[in-house]
Amino acid sequence: MIYSYYPGCTLKDRAKQLDICARKSAEALGITLQELPNWQCCGAVYPQVTDEIASRLSAVRALQSAEGGKLVTMCSACHHVLKRTAYDWNADENFRTKAANYLAEDGGYDGATEVVHFLEVLRDEVGFDELKKKVVNPLTGRKIGAFYGCMVLRPGKVLAFDDPENPTIIEDFIKAIGATPVKYPYRNECCGAYVALEDKGSAEHQVDRALNSAMDAGCDELITACPLCMYNLVENATAHKLPVKYFTELLAEALGVKEG
Amino acid sequence: MENNAKFLTETALRISGVNPRKCMKCGKCSGTCPNYDAMEYHPHQFVAMVEKGQIEKLMQSKSIYLCLSCMACVERCPRGVEPGKLVEAVRLMQIRQQDKNHKGARDIPEFADESVPQQLLMAAMRKYRK
Numbered sequence: 126m127i128y129s130y131y132p133g134c135t136l137k138d139r140a141k142q143l144d145i146c147a148r149k150s151a152e153a154l155g156i157t158l159q160e161l162p163n164w165q166c167c168g169a170v171y172p173q174v175t176d177e178i179a180s181r182l183s184a185v186r187a188l189q190s191a192e193g194g195k196l197v198t199m200c201s202a203c204h205h206v207l208k209r210t211a212y213d214w215n216a217d218e219n220f221r222t223k224a225a226n227y228l229a230e231d232g233g234y235d236g237a238t239e240v241v242h243f244l245e246v247l248r249d250e251v252g253f254d255e256l257k258k259k260v261v262n263p264l265t266g267r268k269i270g271a272f273y274g275c276m277v278l279r280p281g282k283v284l285a286f287d288d289p290e291n292p293t294i295i296e297d298f299i300k301a302i303g304a305t306p307v308k309y310p311y312r313n314e315c316c317g318a319y320v321a322l323e324d325k326g327s328a329e330h331q332v333d334r335a336l337n338s339a340m341d342a343g344c345d346e347l348i349t350a351c352p353l354c355m356y357n358l359v360e361n362a363t364a365h366k367l368p369v370k371y372f373t374e375l376l377a378e379a380l381g382v383k384e385g
Numbered sequence: 386m387e388n389n390a391k392f393l394t395e396t397a398l399r400i401s402g403v404n405p406r407k408c409m410k411c412g413k414c415s416g417t418c419p420n421y422d423a424m425e426y427h428p429h430q431f432v433a434m435v436e437k438g439q440i441e442k443l444m445q446s447k448s449i450y451l452c453l454s455c456m457a458c459v460e461r462c463p464r465g466v467e468p469g470k471l472v473e474a475v476r477l478m479q480i481r482q483q484d485k486n487h488k489g490a491r492d493i494p495e496f497a498d499e500s501v502p503q504q505l506l507m508a509a510m511r512k513y514r515k
Contacts, residue, residue, distance in 0.1 A: 139502040169507035170454065173473040174400040180511065202504050279456035289460055315419045315455035319508035322488065322496055323450050327423050331453075334419075352502040360500050 126250060128241075129191040130158035133167055133203035140200065140352040145384075146377035147199050147243055153380045154251055154259060158197060161190045167203040170319070171210070178223045184210035185224050185234060193237035197246060199373065201351035205276035205284070208240040212283045242277060242286065244294055244350065244372065253301040261381040263303025269375070270344030270367075271295030271306065272335065273313040274354040289313065295348065298372065302379035309342035311335040316357040328361040336365050348372045386438045393440035393478065401474035405436040407464045414458035414468045424448040428458050428468040435471050440478070449476040450487055450513065476512070486514035 136144035151158045165183040172180050184207050188196065198204035213220045215236045228234060241249075247256055273292055281289035292313060296306035314335060317328025336358070339347060346368040349355055358369045377383035386394070398404070414428035421427055426434060426448045434443055443449065452472040459467040479485055493506060 133504070134507065135502045135504040139500070166507065168511070169504060170511045172477075172511075173454070173459075173470045174477055175402050176400045177477075200504065202508070275453075275455040275457070279460045281460060315453045315457065318453045318455065319505050319512055320420070320451060320453050321505065322492070322509040323513070324423065327420055327451065327453075330422075331419050352504050353508070356500060356502050356505060 126155065126246075127157040127159060128195050128197040128246070130160045130197045131164055131167070131187055131191075131203055131207065132160060133198070133200045135352040136200055140355065140371065142374050143199055143350075143352065143371040144373075146371065146373035149382040149384075150373060150376045150380050151243075153382050154256070156246065156251070161187060161196075164190065167206040168210075169202060169206070171206045175217075175219070178220060179227070181206075181210045181213065181220070182224060182227055185214065185228060186231070188214070188238040188240070189228065189231065189234040191238040193235060195239050195241050197241055197243055199243050199350065201274060201276040201349075202353060204240065204242045209283055211236075211238060211240050242350070244277075244298060245286065247298060247301075247376075248294055253297050256301045257303075260302055260379045262379050264375060264379055265303050267304040268307050268343055268345045269299045269304045270309055270339045270342065270347045271299065271312055272316070272339075272347045272349040272354055272358060272369070274349065274351050275313075275315050275318075277350060278313055295350075295372065298376075299348070302375055304375070307339070307342050307344045309339045309344060311338035316351075316354040317361060318353060318357070321357060321361060325361065328357050329363050332357050332361045333364045336362055336367055339367060340365055346370065348375055390438045390440065393444075394435065394438045396478060397435055397440050397471065397474045400477070401470040403435075403467055403470050403474070405432045405466060405471070408432045408436070408466045409464055411463065413461055413463060414466075417457045417461050419455060419457065420451050420453050423451045428472070431471055432466060432468050435475075440475060443475045444479040448472070449479060452476070454512070477515075480513065480515050488513035
């Protein structure tokens with residue numbers, strides 16, 4: 126299985142483990158992740174108004190560069206922006222026309238690239254049952270909560286990642302690597318996001334609520350796919366703390382390819 | 386409605402693509418908003434104020450910088466009004482004006498330490514400055 130791969134800025138620096146463990150795990154699973162040459166910023170946030178065209182262009186360039194294949198993302202934010210832009214290209218004629226005019230000199234884009242999150246690759250292409258067979262170091266007995274956050278789930282009709290109100294993909298992943306998934310009420314709520322810059326108290330409020338909810342349900346640790354959730358869950362927790370890891374770190378551990 | 390208020394309302398509706406008249410005032414958006422307590426104008430009030438043409442008041446409110454863009458109200462609105470899009474539209478109308486950036490590069494050094502992910506800084510600059 127060969128896929129184009131869009132790592133994104135944070136995976137080159139603050140979230141290196143998300144990237145490194147993904148690459149090692151992919152190799153162990155027989156998946157080739159080919160990093161897009163010269164990729165640019167995904168745009169960081171998806172603009173929720175119809176007249177923001179230029180801020181979605183770098184996402185279109187990534188789609189264009191993947192040449193109609195499947196483009197794998199790891200970071201929730203990159204995934205959100207790229208998948209929604211791919212959707213807009215096909216669903217919104219106004220956006221498509223204007224973006225195509227901007228991109229005319231770089232060659233066209235035919236709308237064929239499909240954006241998939243690495244978790245979707247594990248579920249839909251590898252299969253969690255197959256993944257389970259490749260686990261050499263099952264994480265038996267560990268009670269792990271999934272922190273989904275917002276960006277991989279909503280809006281559900283565009284992201285089409287999982288049921289936005291009752292997702293199971295990360296819990297199924299946790300089962301596949303031999304651990305025990307623990308569901309808790311705030312797993313698909315906001316971490317506080319970029320508002321941490323404006324109002325740290327707000328981020329602390331969101332995180333404390335989520336962590337209380339996770340601890341009440343019996344989680345000993347959390348996993349996430351999002352560097353922004355990771356930051357808030359770790360740095361803005363005031364009441365309680367739980368260890369938080371990227372999902373790829375546990376995947377690499379279970380597959381026996383994690384260093385250190 | 387006086388001319389400027391009318392123009393601002395039309396702009397907010399056009400760029401957000403939202404029709405506030407579909408709102409049945411159930412309050413689910415405010416019920417689900419994780420930052421409800423911090424906001425001066427709550428999501429359901431936001432929708433009502435846009436319908437009444439009170440855009441200028443919203444543009445001056447801190448509430449527009451406290452929306453987390455978590456899309457809980459967008460996903461859960463039973464009428465497809467999607468209040469979060471209105472918040473985004475009004476905030477953009479404010480910061481697109483000359484010299485109205487809410488935050489800028491100068492705010493970063495004081496905030497950013499080694500734990501802050503690049504994604505947060507990019508997102509905040511996209512949300513708070515034009």
